[in-house]
Amino acid sequence: MSDLTEADAHIVVVGAGQAGLQAAETLRAGGFEGRVTLVGSEPHAPYHRPPLSKGWLSEALDARQLAIRDVSALERKNIDLRVASHVAEIDANARAVRLQDDSRIAYSGLVLATGATPRMLGNAAPADGTICALRSREDASAIAKGLRNCLQARLPLVVIGGGFIGLEVAASARKLGADVVVLEAAPRLLQRALSRELSDWYARLHASHGVTLVLDARIDKVETSGSTAQVRLIDGRRWEAGLVLVGVGIIPNDELARRAGIACDNGIIVDACSRTSIAGIVAAGDCTVCRLPDGSMRRLESVQSAVEQGRAAAYTLLGMEKPFTGTPWFWSDQYDAKLQIAGLSRSADRSVARGDMAGKSFSIFHYAVDRLVAVDSINAARDHVIARQLIGVGVSPTIDQVSDISFDLGRLRPA
Ligand SMILES: Cc1cc2nc3c(=O)[nH]c(=O)nc-3n(C[C@H](O)[C@H](O)[C@H](O)COP(=O)(O)OP(=O)(O)OC[C@H]3O[C@@H](n4cnc5c(N)ncnc54)[C@H](O)[C@@H]3O)c2cc1C
Numbered sequence: 001m002s003d004l005t006e007a008d009a010h011i012v013v014v015g016a017g018q019a020g021l022q023a024a025e026t027l028r029a030g031g032f033e034g035r036v037t038l039v040g041s042e043p044h045a046p047y048h049r050p051p052l053s054k055g056w057l058s059e060a061l062d063a064r065q066l067a068i069r070d071v072s073a074l075e076r077k078n079i080d081l082r083v084a085s086h087v088a089e090i091d092a093n094a095r096a097v098r099l100q101d102d103s104r105i106a107y108s109g110l111v112l113a114t115g116a117t118p119r120m121l122g123n124a125a126p127a128d129g130t131i132c133a134l135r136s137r138e139d140a141s142a143i144a145k146g147l148r149n150c151l152q153a154r155l156p157l158v159v160i161g162g163g164f165i166g167l168e169v170a171a172s173a174r175k176l177g178a179d180v181v182v183l184e185a186a187p188r189l190l191q192r193a194l195s196r197e198l199s200d201w202y203a204r205l206h207a208s209h210g211v212t213l214v215l216d217a218r219i220d221k222v223e224t225s226g227s228t229a230q231v232r233l234i235d236g237r238r239w240e241a242g243l244v245l246v247g248v249g250i251i252p253n254d255e256l257a258r259r260a261g262i263a264c265d266n267g268i269i270v271d272a273c274s275r276t277s278i279a280g281i282v283a284a285g286d287c288t289v290c291r292l293p294d295g296s297m298r299r300l301e302s303v304q305s306a307v308e309q310g311r312a313a314a315y316t317l318l319g320m321e322k323p324f325t326g327t328p329w330f331w332s333d334q335y336d337a338k339l340q341i342a343g344l345s346r347s348a349d350r351s352v353a354r355g356d357m358a359g360k361s362f363s364i365f366h367y368a369v370d371r372l373v374a375v376d377s378i379n380a381a382r383d384h385v386i387a388r389q390l391i392g393v394g395v396s397p398t399i400d401q402v403s404d405i406s407f408d409l410g411r412l413r414p415a
Pocket of ligand 1: 014015016017018019020039040041042048049050051052053085086087088113114115116134135136165253256284285286287301302303304306329330331332333
């Protein structure tokens, strides 16, 4: 790929979100002097999505604070940003993309960073602002309007899905004074991401803020009439809502890639260097699924992953291998609880708490046999930072060291 450093090379990045922006900027940081075009379907320059469910809903953040980068900063880096432009097709043989307006852009390297789309329930399509999902600024504006409707009509926000997005919106809505009902199909909240003890802790946190939680909830029907919606469970319980938020996960936007013949499996399949099955095309962020060296597949839907994969994708196109192999991390803000997760707890068989779980600052350390694989910290930023480093270098504190709050885990960091 060394030809890509020549001034006539042109790298096209599809998707002007977190991963796409990172790829474009890393190309410049890596010394690429050719053309870089960043094409995004949304009408905005790249912006931060995490605040949409947090400060953006409950506080007055303005659009400038949401922007990841000033447009002028992109101009200075000679990145050609095209907003409100949707790539409709990739012609991998001709090395060109076709936009919805039928114009074509030839590329010498292509980055796919198309993100994901919220999953909806079969019979609950977004309708009249009373049934919403949350991904974009426009979605967040519709939710803010729906919450005003809840307050005026004295009807609750009904959240379908007790995952991070649903629970963050629930917390923001409570802050605004709206009644909130959370309906979760699983027997506990955040089942995919957290251990049982932390799920239970979150259930108590939301209950203490007045949220009605219904676990094992089986949705029968969601209907709308005028400015209200009705949600009915199979067991007959029903709620009239001023707004229904569906937060049941995302579907990776891999259709464009699939149609171009790129291997996909619930996401564009990439390796740690963000390579797809077609040479010269790399992919990054929520649209991807990463094949690990042992053949298993890993999906990470987080800002860190989008950034690290975007970076790896750019370096791959520049002919430099800088794989994303670091410790995954993630955060969530609900009420006054900041959760920070380092590592992945799926393989864990034992957990140890550090600090007082009844209080508001503690961590849970997860072990697979004797190896530390993940740490979930609530309002314990130092634990999180140290844990990330320890997991990264493969150092595992003993159970005694972890449980002893007076023991400084920082001592275990290699010099
Ligand atoms: C409400 C909310 C809260 C979140 N909170 C957190 C959090 O607290 N912590 C955390 O780590 N992560 C959080 N996330 C997840 C994080 O924001 C995502 O993982 C990250 O934004 C993914 O970046 P991306 O670039 O892959 O996708 P996106 O940011 O979605 O960007 C993809 C872009 O590609 C565009 N696109 C798609 N198809 C095309 C096409 N054919 N042509 C042109 N453009 C196209 C899309 O319109 C979109 O703008 C949150 C997400 C949401 C929605």
